[in-house]
Amino acid sequence: xxxxxxxxxxxxxCRGMQSIPVFALARPSLSLCYQQRSQPKRWSSHSPLGLTTxxxxxxxTLGNLQSLYKKGEPITVMTAHDFPSAHVADAAGMDVVLxxxxxxxxxxxxxxxxxxxxDDMLLHCRSVARATRAAFTVGDLPxxxxxxxxxQALETAIRFIKHGRVQSIKLEGGKEMAPTIAKITQAxxxxxAHVGLTPQRQNSLGGFRVQGKTSKSAMRVLEDAxxxxxxxxxxxxxxxxxxxxxxxxxxxxxxxxxxxxxxxGCSGQVLVQVDMSGYFPPGRFIPKFVKQYxxxxxxxxxxxxxxxxxxxxxxxxxxxxTYPIPxxxxxxxxxxxxxx
Ligand SMILES: Nc1nc(=O)c2c([nH]1)NC[C@@H]1CN(c3ccc(C(=O)N[C@@H](CCC(=O)O)C(=O)O)cc3)CN21
Ligand SMILES: CC(C)C(=O)C(=O)O
Ligand SMILES: [Mg+2]
Numbered sequence: 001x002x003x004x005x006x007x008x009x010x011x012x013x014c015r016g017m018q019s020i021p022v023f024a025l026a027r028p029s030l031s032l033c034y035q036q037r038s039q040p041k042r043w044s045s046h047s048p049l050g051l052t053t054x055x056x057x058x059x060x061t062l063g064n065l066q067s068l069y070k071k072g073e074p075i076t077v078m079t080a081h082d083f084p085s086a087h088v089a090d091a092a093g094m095d096v097v098l099x100x101x102x103x104x105x106x107x108x109x110x111x112x113x114x115x116x117x118x119d120d121m122l123l124h125c126r127s128v129a130r131a132t133r134a135a136f137t138v139g140d141l142p143x144x145x146x147x148x149x150x151x152q153a154l155e156t157a158i159r160f161i162k163h164g165r166v167q168s169i170k171l172e173g174g175k176e177m178a179p180t181i182a183k184i185t186q187a188x189x190x191x192x193a194h195v196g197l198t199p200q201r202q203n204s205l206g207g208f209r210v211q212g213k214t215s216k217s218a219m220r221v222l223e224d225a226x227x228x229x230x231x232x233x234x235x236x237x238x239x240x241x242x243x244x245x246x247x248x249x250x251x252x253x254x255x256x257x258x259x260x261x262x263x264x265g266c267s268g269q270v271l272v273q274v275d276m277s278g279y280f281p282p283g284r285f286i287p288k289f290v291k292q293y294x295x296x297x298x299x300x301x302x303x304x305x306x307x308x309x310x311x312x313x314x315x316x317x318x319x320x321x322t323y324p325i326p327x328x329x330x331x332x333x334x335x336x337x338x339x340x
Contacts, residue, residue: 060095060136062168062190062234068095068268069256075235075268077138077258078276081107081124085273086131096258097135098192098270099125099166101142101200106274113199114143118156125164138192139166143200146171150183157184157191170237172198174224181231193228196221196262197240208287210261212241225249225257237270238262240289261289 068075077096080086081103089097103124104116118141125139139160146153157169168190171177181191196211205211212218221241228236235256238246243263250257250266259266273279275286279296286292310316325333 057134060134062136065095065136065234065256069235075256075258077268077270079103079270079272080128080132081273083127083131086128089273090132090135094135095268096138096270097128097132098138098170099128099140099164100170100272101140102272104142106272106280112202116142118142118145118159122159122164125160125166129165136168137166138168138170139164141169141171146180147173150180153180154183154187154189157189158187161189168192168234170194172200173228174220175227178227178231181228181233185232191231191233192258193225193231193233193236194239195224195228195236196238196246199239208240210240210242212245218242218245221245222249222252225253229253229255235267238266240287261287 065075075095076093077098078089078092078094079098079100079102080089081099086097099121101113101116101121104110104113104120107124108116108120110116121139121142125137129137141153141156141160145156153171160166160169169184170192171180171184172194173180174193174195177193181193184191197205197208199208202208212221218241221238222245225236225238233255235258236253238249238257238259240261241249243265246257246259246262247265256267258268258270260270271290274296275290276292277294277296278292278298279300280286281297307316
């Protein structure tokens with residue numbers, strides 16, 4: 001990887017950065033992006049943050065996800081709520097990027113997910129869609145936008161496709177949502193179902209509670225899973241159920257289960273990006289199922305503190321961060337100022 005990076009950097013210099021194979025790198029790093037900041041022509045015009053335009057990467061399709069499932073290869077899913085978080089998830093090779101309504105809590109600071117609106121979701125979906133070159137995109141229908149009738153749900157789903165620019169939608173619920181899932185899939189919109197712990201129903205579940213902890217409750221989750229499969233969903237999130245139950249349910253199905261807090265026997269996994277990357281202050285509660293793979297908060301804190309210190313001590317901006325003016329122009333200007 002290091003070798004690949006340095007070879008690529010060398011070729012960047014040789015060719016005056018005309019055709020940098022950014023996405024030829026397994027994991028193009030952010031630092032690489034920042035190094036190219038002085039070459040604005042490298043980036044497509046539609047984004048100030050710089051989404052590279054070449055070489056094009058193949059978009060993941062439903063068919064690709066199905067063949068991963070058939071091969072028994074785990075499907076990787078990551079949430080994203082804006083352009084940079086989608087960009088990095090896509091660059092890291094996620095199969096699916098989900099614009100989860102968890103963004104209510106992690107990006108908008110709401111106490112739970114019930115407050116977020118369709119319009120809020122659509123703004124975030126569009127920003128994610130712009131950055132997601134390869135991963136298959138899913139938009140999470142927020143509470144209140146699909147429960148009233150299959151017609152209401154289809155209308156909302158169409159808005160997600162048309163205005164959110166995502167490729168599919170997700171909605172929470174089991175048996176009772178089967179007619180709704182059928183209605184949406186029949187309109188040509190792929191549906192990812194979501195059973196087990198359904199956070200939008202936390203008030204009737206008594207909070208964010210593990211589901212399927214008794215034989216009776218586990219049977220309800222299985223029945224929900226079979227019903228949403230029958231209704232035509234292309235897969236389902238299986239949230240917060242005991243690992244053994246999730247394994248058995250997965251084996252009973254012919255569509256993939258995407259587990260979160262459901263153990264290693266699922267067909268894929270999903271985590272909330274800010275949780276797994278550690279982009280939250282120390283001491284914040286995280287669910288038991290989260291593995292923290294990074295410490296983005298600490299890195300961001302360190303960077304901002306360094307900036308603060310360097311501004312206060314006038315170390316920043318240094319010479320290299322300023323624009324030059326020809327000496328004679330400067331002298332002429334100084335004279336003009338004196339005359340003033
Ligand atoms: N940042 C974030 N990460 C998530 O995974 C997430 C959200 N937000 N918001 C929407 C839902 C809510 N989620 C949650 C939140 C809390 C627990 C939780 O407290 N679980 C307890 C188990 C309680 C029990 O034993 O029943 C735990 O200890 O992990 C679980 C899922 C998952 N989703
Ligand atoms: C955690 C995933 C499955 C989700 O629904 C969300 O992020 O909203
Ligand atoms: Mg959600």
